[in-house]
Amino acid sequence: MADDTEDVELDFAADEQERARRSAVIRHPLASFFHLFFRVVAIVAYLLSDWISENFASCFVLIITLLSFDFWSVKNVTGRLLVGLRWWNQIDDDGKSLWVFEAKKASHDNNIGTEAEARIFWLGLIICPLIWICFFFTSLFSLKIKWLSLVVASISLQVANLYGYLRCKAVGEDGQHADSFTGQHLLQRPDIIFGIL
Amino acid sequence: MADEANRQFAGLSDVSISEDIPVEGDISVPMGSSSSNRQRGGEDEFSTLDEPVKETILRDLRAVGSKFIHVLYPKRSSVLLRDWDLWGPLLLCVTLALLLQGGAADSEDQGGPQFAEVFVIVWFGSIIITLNSKLLGGTISFFQSLCVLGYCIMPLTAAMAVCRIVLVGGSGTVSFTVRLVVVTASFGWSTFASTAFLADNQPAGRKSLVVYPVFLFYFVIGWMVLTFSPSQ
Numbered sequence: 001m002a003d004d005t006e007d008v009e010l011d012f013a014a015d016e017q018e019r020a021r022r023s024a025v026i027r028h029p030l031a032s033f034f035h036l037f038f039r040v041v042a043i044v045a046y047l048l049s050d051w052i053s054e055n056f057a058s059c060f061v062l063i064i065t066l067l068s069f070d071f072w073s074v075k076n077v078t079g080r081l082l083v084g085l086r087w088w089n090q091i092d093d094d095g096k097s098l099w100v101f102e103a104k105k106a107s108h109d110n111n112i113g114t115e116a117e118a119r120i121f122w123l124g125l126i127i128c129p130l131i132w133i134c135f136f137f138t139s140l141f142s143l144k145i146k147w148l149s150l151v152v153a154s155i156s157l158q159v160a161n162l163y164g165y166l167r168c169k170a171v172g173e174d175g176q177h178a179d180s181f182t183g184q185h186l187l188q189r190p191d192i193i194f195g196i197l
Numbered sequence: 198m199a200d201e202a203n204r205q206f207a208g209l210s211d212v213s214i215s216e217d218i219p220v221e222g223d224i225s226v227p228m229g230s231s232s233s234n235r236q237r238g239g240e241d242e243f244s245t246l247d248e249p250v251k252e253t254i255l256r257d258l259r260a261v262g263s264k265f266i267h268v269l270y271p272k273r274s275s276v277l278l279r280d281w282d283l284w285g286p287l288l289l290c291v292t293l294a295l296l297l298q299g300g301a302a303d304s305e306d307q308g309g310p311q312f313a314e315v316f317v318i319v320w321f322g323s324i325i326i327t328l329n330s331k332l333l334g335g336t337i338s339f340f341q342s343l344c345v346l347g348y349c350i351m352p353l354t355a356a357m358a359v360c361r362i363v364l365v366g367g368s369g370t371v372s373f374t375v376r377l378v379v380v381t382a383s384f385g386w387s388t389f390a391s392t393a394f395l396a397d398n399q400p401a402g403r404k405s406l407v408v409y410p411v412f413l414f415y416f417v418i419g420w421m422v423l424t425f426s427p428s429q
Binding site for chain 2 (some may be wrong): 145
């Protein structure tokens with residue numbers, strides 16, 4: 001009988017840890033921080049470009065470097081950790097290019113991000129490209145053409161991740177709503193852009 | 198006779214092919230995430246954040262490095278095509294643009310490649326060449342083509358570095374001749390390396406239609422490299 005009570009205590013301890021982990025507001029603080037860090041710093045650097053350096057080239061290199069780090073970390077790390085989505089491209093033996101979008105089912109792993117993290121992820125993913133699109137129009141209408149090239153490069157880096165993760169989300173939701181518009185629409189024409197790419 | 202035939206194939210009568218044959222195999226994609234990980238559950242369960250991120254970074258860096266080496270010896274290999282990435286082209290483009298700075302081009306009224314122009318020429322040019330080859334019915338994919346064209350800028354970037362070193366010594370006829378030789382050699386190398394990858398995917402008779410935009414592309418970049426003159 002003593003053994004039974006001991007076993008029950010051990011289970012409680014393990015359960016408590018699990019419960020604490022599950023009820024934590026943010027399970028991956030480092031990933032959440034870095035998800036937003038590079039994007040926001042790049043936007044701030046663009047806005048404060050006059051104060052950072054007079055040389056256009058160094059500003060360009062700084063922003064592109066920040067956005068490259070952001071692209072890599074969002075694609076390879078934070079998407080997996082915060083929302084359990086992943087996308088990549090693979091070339092099979094025939095040389096055909098195949099885009100793969102993967103969504104993890106929530107029941108299989110409880111290390112996936114919480115709701116707060118998911119909100120951080122999607123807000124960061126959507127708002128920053130919108131801001132860069134605003135910069136596109138401001139630089140276009142103020143005829144600062146060399147800044148336009150920077151903005152176009154930034155938009156392409158940011159929108160690539162956004163599009164990839166939206167496709168992953170459509171794949172994930174396909175199991176629940178088989179005839180939801182987004183899921184079916186994107187899946188029936190799976191390579192709507194990527195068929196060309 | 199029939200008995201013999203039956204005996205030969207006797208063992209096969211037990212074989213039944215089930216409807217759902219499990220498809221097995223491994224597609225290893227060293228692009229930062231592996232598709233076979235789902236079975237292992239490898240990358241999804243890790244204790245610290247740093248460890249697998251470091252592995253991923255190292256793997257990507259090694260992939261980029263191996264592609265640079267493959268451009269040095271351009272034989273038909275699958276490395277540039279199979280595991281494409283655009284980090285190398287981005288790095289090369291930035292390096293080339295930075296090397297083309299500091300010339301007589303820095304002041305706004307002089308002609309000469311500004312930083313953003315190099316970027317636009319390289320990337321827009323690559324996109325146009327890729328569209329051209331795809332419209333001609335090439336089998337190579339969009340990003341694979343961008344990858345090859347970008348990595349094959351490496352000889353011209355090296356030539357730019359050599360030119361800048363030569364220009365430190367002076368900008369007379371001798372230095373111009375040296376620079377001309379270097380730039381021509383690297384231009385030929387770039388064109389040869391990229392056509393080794395790109396032209397193979399084309400049907401015969403179309404190869405020159407694909408090659409000439411590549412020729413023009415590297416010619417323009419070589420021209421920018423050759424006509425670079427340092428500010429007084």
